[in-house]
Amino acid sequence: MSVPDVQALHVRWLGKKQGLVTALLARLKDVPKDEKAAFGAGVNALKREVEERLAELELAARRNDDAAAEARKAVDVTLPPRPVPVGRLHPLTVVRRRIEDAFRRLGYDVADGPEVETDWYNFGALNFPPDHPARDSFDTFFIKDGGTGDDKLLLRTHTSPVQIRTMLSRKPPIRIVIPGRVFRKDEIDPRHSPVFHQVEGLLVDEGITFAHLKGTLASFASTFFGGRAEVRLAPTFFPFVEPGVDVAVSCVFCKKAGCRICSHSGWIEIMGAGMVHPNVLAAGGIDPERYSGFAFGMGIDRIVMLVHGVPDLRLLFENDVRFLDRRWA
């Protein structure tokens, strides 16, 4: 029954001129006096009854009509949604932020500096003597017509120059992490890129020990990888730290049982570290007799490859959107 049908019924029963109930009321005057009251009450009851019934019918009819109208507006909900543009951060950003956050929780600030540096900030102040073979593993891009000696311009080979800049501009205690883009003259292949990214850290204060370095890196590894990561240090050489260590963390993916990520060794080598060399502190204007400190550095690109199983470093710089559009976090 539609709304007009109900309206027709309304006219038929309650219409002012010919409605059936209206007609009954009109006959009231013909009813004997002593029956008038009963008759009147009966008709009023009937009227209420009819009104209620009609209201119910009308409500049902209205619902019916609305439903029909709605049905005409129905959509196929399984069709693709209208895209709201949502982009993605690059995996290098996602992983860098995870590294920074792990150190922020330990109170580290984030610092950065120029990508075009001078020989002094990149090498000299970091205890690389001129003409020293230690520079060999830092194959350096130099700027054309970029001067000579300490002022010779180059693309920084590590973010360590920011350590020097920070030491020269702030008094200890210093506690920073330095993310940034660095450059080395490596041919482009699945594991090498002339452009890559690092996060370095520096802490300088009175009474800083090697055990602090180990504890800090263990804390970082546990936050970053989740779970309780062990840290293993192995001696190595970097001119700017003494002692220098290679840092491996126990593989949290296989709990040291051996897996693809740790190359079945149970350990993941993630960074280099060490106690800041007294010559470096001195270059930063800090008294090495009073202060000590530690520094560490890791390659973000390598960690992206490691934790996400990215097979080829070049994918990070090719920026194929099908690659970028993955769940990096």
Add this chain to the structure above:
Amino acid sequence: MRFRLEWLASYLSGEVPDAALLREKLTSAGFIVESVEGSGAAAILDVEVTPNRPDAMCHRGLAREAAVSLERAFQDAGAGPLAEGATPADQLATVTIAEPLLCSRYSARVIEGLAMRPSAGVEHQRLEALELAVISGPVDATNHVLWDIGQPLHAFDLDKLAKGDDGRAAIVVRRARQGEKLVTLDGVERELTNEHLVIADAEKAVALAGVMGGLPTAISETTTRVLLESAHFDPGAVRRTSRFLGMHTDASHRFERGCDPAATVQGLDRAARLIVRDCGGTVAKGVIDAVARTAEPRRLTLRFERVARFLGMEVPLERCLQILRALGLTCDEAGGLIRVTVPTARVDLVQEVDLIEEIIRHVGYDALPETLPATYVSPHLDPALAREERVRDILAGTGFFETSTYSFVSQKENAPFESVAPGAPMSLQNPLGEPFEVLRATPVLGLLKTATHNIRRGTADLALFEVGRAFGRDTSGPLETRRAGILLHGARTHHFSEPPGAADFYDGSGAVAAVFQGLGAEPPRFAAADLPFLAKGRAARILSAEGKDAGWVGVLVSTLGAEYDLGDAVVADVDLMAIEPLPIPTSIEAPSRFPGSDIDLTVTHRTSVPYRTLHDSVVRGGPPELLSVTATSRYQGEKVPEGFVKTTLHLRFGSPERSLSREEVNAWRDAAAARLLALTETRVDGYEGAPL
């Protein structure tokens, strides 16, 4: 670097150690054993020796470390007795050091009456195991000594050296003459400069000091008399020669890193003994020993309390002394001060902290506890970094994909964008190649290449950005600015319900405006611009509210688009530090409770009159109740004269304090219309004006 187990074991007490055990021990002491080939005494260990440890680039030196790690006694039998003949060596040759700063010592011996035969015995096997050519007794002996005790030697044919006036072969250590030539042992003629240190005879250069000998004075099958050189050269001098000439030899590798200045005579004696054993002959009496500087062993003081203070862990005094002594250091301890004499071979031990490293290296890093420093530094947020991070989030949140592209591009790619770089182009002296020779003028360059790559791989609808640096230089030096490069190509979004619309200029300026808004700055202004890489009429400079140049946005000019295989690409480059965020408000008003009033004004004006002019003429002189002005439609066509366009402006009025009356809104509307009509060649619908 290859080491033979038997050779190492010759310096250790007891049996030949197990290769696997030695591998583990050496690796944990900082000498990473990358592989072990073969088995038993003949096993070969491939060991990575760090550049600070030239002393361990020989069997005796590495054996010293092995002895400490394995807790074995270290033993060195030395050269053994060397029989000398009657003829004094200094009657046969003289040595003069003309460059005492570059050569501290030059020791020589002469051996006469030789018959050339290759080396024999275990030395022969050792050289073959190290993949060194076995040539002749004298050459093999010099190679053996280098790999045995780390002292590089050279053997000259004495009879091929030019003699001085006194009839003796005259060795001179001097700088090469400018343009002096020398054919080295590898048969290559080298042209030298005054930078290069050479060994010369009375007439000419006969060897590149510390790098390689000369061919004309080399040992041959007919050689009977040999002059053996054993010298100590300055690391920098050797490095300059080897780098300049592109020559890397076993000798230069060691000299560059630092040889033992006191080992020259030891080296001679060991070699002479082997040569005489294999080729017969007689060693002339005495060593011709020119000493420019005597190598004094370095003396260091280790404060014992420093060990614990530096490591964060106690190591007993006895253990410290035991390790240092086992490494060949002489130690005297009194009252907590350890006075240490460092063997001249240990060029890496120069400071107290170096001694602490020796201790912890052999105690083992596993013993170190893990503690956290109590350092407190009040937090500091770098505003530039915070801004970069915010922009990444804004753009990724509005549908852009972040990219990471190389900072250097080709000269050809960079050229069209030079005018918008932070300065003149900055090139690399030694680029990887032509595609990477100049530092980019804008990160958009990487986005263009990224777009090409994606289109070729079948994705043509692109929204990309990179937050990174642009480079240039001026007279003050290098210039770097922090930028956000943006690129849009193809459709912004695709849905079956509507026709696809290609990204256009306004998508680009919209993204730029989103960056400004997200950073809390006033909206940017866009001023039509003429830029060589953007399509004419669809190019703009981005200006901050204060009028600062904050980059550019536009559609890539079609000629460039074609080079990158792109259709209409919308590109933008925002100078992030030119954006001026407003201070965060400290009193935010509640929104007005009174209804506002919206009105439209439709203006017909020349297409050459920018919307900005209409907007500004409405705003300037408007009442404080004028809250906003925007454009809601543009129309060209029927009833609009050629060269004109109809723009509908939408004005919103409101007051925080009261309801506006119809009369005052009408008055404002009339005043705004009047200001529009005052512009040249405009009409406003509903108002009288001159016909167009």
